Amino acid sequence: MIAVVGASAAGLTAAQTLRREGYTGPLTVIGDEQHMPYDRPPLSKQVLSGVWEPSKVSLPSTVEDVDWKLGVRAVGLDVGGRRLALSTGDSLDYDKLVVATGVSPRRLPSSLAGVHTLRTLDDALAFKEELAAARSVVIVGAGFMGSEVAAVASSLGADVTVVDPLAAPMIRQFGPWLGDLVAKLHADHGVRMRLGVGVSGLVGSGRVSAVELADGTSLPADVVLVAIGSVPNTSWLAGSGLSLTDGVDCDSLCRAAPNVVACGDVASWTHPVQGRRIRVEHRMNATEQGMAAARTLLGKGSPYSPIPYFWTDQYDVKIQAYGTFPVDAVPSVAAGDVGTGRFAAVYVADGRVTGVVGWNLPRETRQLRARIGEPA
Amino acid sequence: MKVVVDQDKCVGAGQCVLLAPDVFDQRDEDGVVVLLQEFPPAELHDDVRQAARVCPALAIELDEQ
Ligand SMILES: Cc1cc2nc3c(=O)[nH]c(=O)nc-3n(C[C@H](O)[C@H](O)[C@H](O)COP(=O)(O)OP(=O)(O)OC[C@H]3O[C@@H](n4cnc5c(N)ncnc54)[C@H](O)[C@@H]3O)c2cc1C
Ligand code: SF4
Numbered sequence: 001m002i003a004v005v006g007a008s009a010a011g012l013t014a015a016q017t018l019r020r021e022g023y024t025g026p027l028t029v030i031g032d033e034q035h036m037p038y039d040r041p042p043l044s045k046q047v048l049s050g051v052w053e054p055s056k057v058s059l060p061s062t063v064e065d066v067d068w069k070l071g072v073r074a075v076g077l078d079v080g081g082r083r084l085a086l087s088t089g090d091s092l093d094y095d096k097l098v099v100a101t102g103v104s105p106r107r108l109p110s111s112l113a114g115v116h117t118l119r120t121l122d123d124a125l126a127f128k129e130e131l132a133a134a135r136s137v138v139i140v141g142a143g144f145m146g147s148e149v150a151a152v153a154s155s156l157g158a159d160v161t162v163v164d165p166l167a168a169p170m171i172r173q174f175g176p177w178l179g180d181l182v183a184k185l186h187a188d189h190g191v192r193m194r195l196g197v198g199v200s201g202l203v204g205s206g207r208v209s210a211v212e213l214a215d216g217t218s219l220p221a222d223v224v225l226v227a228i229g230s231v232p233n234t235s236w237l238a239g240s241g242l243s244l245t246d247g248v249d250c251d252s253l254c255r256a257a258p259n260v261v262a263c264g265d266v267a268s269w270t271h272p273v274q275g276r277r278i279r280v281e282h283r284m285n286a287t288e289q290g291m292a293a294a295r296t297l298l299g300k301g302s303p304y305s306p307i308p309y310f311w312t313d314q315y316d317v318k319i320q321a322y323g324t325f326p327v328d329a330v331p332s333v334a335a336g337d338v339g340t341g342r343f344a345a346v347y348v349a350d351g352r353v354t355g356v357v358g359w360n361l362p363r364e365t366r367q368l369r370a371r372i373g374e375p376a
Numbered sequence: 377m378k379v380v381v382d383q384d385k386c387v388g389a390g391q392c393v394l395l396a397p398d399v400f401d402q403r404d405e406d407g408v409v410v411l412l413q414e415f416p417p418a419e420l421h422d423d424v425r426q427a428a429r430v431c432p433a434l435a436i437e438l439d440e441q
Pocket of ligand 1: 005006007008009010011030031032033039040041042043044072073074075100101102103118119120145233236263264265266280281282283284286309310311312313
């Protein structure tokens with residue numbers, strides 16, 4: 001029996017790939033959400049804005065002959081004994097295992113109503129409902145998630161403030177140059193950014209009423225979204241003997257142990273070209289790594305060597321990125337023009353192109369992807 | 377094989393164009409997928425299947441009848 005833990009993009013793709021590549025034995029997929037697999041990127045975009053009915057996010061989960069165990073959590077793993085412990089109290093013996101448990105949002109210590117995180121469909125629907133009635137919205141964290149939600153919330157008519165201790169939005173992803181352009185985009189749409197200052201606490205009695213900042217200011221808030229990054233879902237693997245320094249640590253074939261592979265947001269692996277361990281929280285990686293990990297389990301694996309791809313939508317701007325963006329990489333415009341709001345920039349580190357970012361210039365961005373790895 | 381694309385779901389990733397440039401293209405303005413051939417020839421089927429699988433928006437559907 002092959003068991004897949006995690007019933008989302010990566011786990012589903014792994015299950016589909018196992019069947020497509022000829023595995024005909026028993027296959028069990030375990031997922032702790034009640035829903036059949038669905039897609040997350042539209043949650044902070046089309047679902048939150050109301051453009052899509054929530055049902056439109058479901059992933060086509062046509063895999064032959066799967067024993068779906070939904071609403072069930074894996075709570076322990078015995079690698080040597082090839083046995084999973086489940087939240088139902090049962091245990092499950094497997095021959096091979098796919099770990100695809102993703103990540104969970106980091107939270108701020110608070111039990112106040114009105115404070116949200118956004119990872120699941122249920123999170124999105126709960127937040128959407130409160131957003132509809134909110135006047136002032138505070139978003140903690142100016143990464144891609146906080147920035148996307150700020151765009152949607154302000155277009156729904158809310159008064160939006162984004163707070164981040166760093167100097168610009170999405171600076172961790174793409175550095176200060178692009179970050180400043182994103183900050184300007186938000187300013188042009190009336191979103192306030194409180195940058196360079198952290199949050200010291202959430203205040204309110206029962207329900208949140210304000211967010212206090214480290215510099216002593218207090219921002220009134222009817223609803224707060226905490227978007228300060230995420231933590232790999234590996235607590236159920238504690239004591240299993242798997243190495244867990246950055247999610248589930250894998251080799252270049254996505255192997256975490258004999259007969260155990262990992263894929264998607266939860267997995268880090270040694271990238272054969274970059275020669276270092278990376279973990280990628282992007283939608284396309286969930287698919288590509290799900291395929292790669294499944295092939296490894298069937299003895300058809302090869303080193304997993306993708307060019308990561310990521311996109312984010314903010315207002316009418318689509319930002320797309322191929323490759324990687326080390327902190328020391330230097331961007332320069334290679335197509336289009338920043339002034340016209342349509343451009344693509346290549347990032348160079350150690351004399352080589354490491355990544356390309358496009359701003360409303362999809363075709364040229366895709367074409368520049370071919371330069372990744374080449375001398376600048 | 378018949379190819380159907382959902383332009384409403386497409387996020388403009390261009391993965392389909394990288395894999396099967398004779399079957400898919402992207403609109404200039406917003407990168408949304410454009411289908412060049414609804415019934416691609418057999419030698420392109422593997423590439424088209426791979427494109428449908430890796431599309432991060434699952435915007436490509438194949439009717440293999
Ligand atoms: C709101 C939002 C917007 C996004 N937008 C973009 C975007 O624009 N572009 C982009 O590239 N990426 C985006 N992403 C990232 C992308 O969605 C993820 O990279 C992708 O979902 C990862 O898939 P996964 O299957 O690895 O993990 P997940 O989708 O996190 O799935 C893991 C599943 O495992 C389940 N699980 C966890 N622990 C257990 C357990 N012990 N037992 C059983 N089940 C368990 C979880 O409940 C979950 O259903 C976005 C993510 C979010 C949340
Ligand atoms: S791969 Fe999918 S999302 Fe990307 S351009 Fe093609 S159809 Fe659109």
